[in-house]
Amino acid sequence: MIPALFLLLAGCAQGPGLDQRLSTFVGRSEGELVGELGVPLRVHEADGRRFLQFERRRGVAVAPPPGYYAPVYGPWGPRFGYWPPPPGIAMATCDLTFALREGRVESFSYRGEGCF
Known part of the structure; x- marks a missing residue:
């Protein structure tokens, strides 16, 4: 029981936050910073x-919109079927x-909404 509880709690552990990493x-x-993160997008003095x-x-x-029912035409005539929407992906920037x-x-x- 105790080892299972320990493994369960260890699975909930998260890594360091963005503040800790930065x-x-x-x-x-500056050379070390650019070496780690790449060339900056903008530089200002x-x-x-x-x-x-x-x-x-x-x-x-992102959550897809709800699916819809649409007619499907086959060799025996029309019938209705469920068409799930494709999954969605949005770009998050930081x-x-x-x-x-x-x-x-x-x-x-x-x-930005992508900072995590």
């Missing part, structure tokens, strides 16, 4: 800081922005 970049150099923006996209499954000062990551921010 905080590992704080203090690292202001007030002695450099801002690098990255964009992440991923497909997310914009990641890193602020660098003197070539080192100082802070980060993110926004």
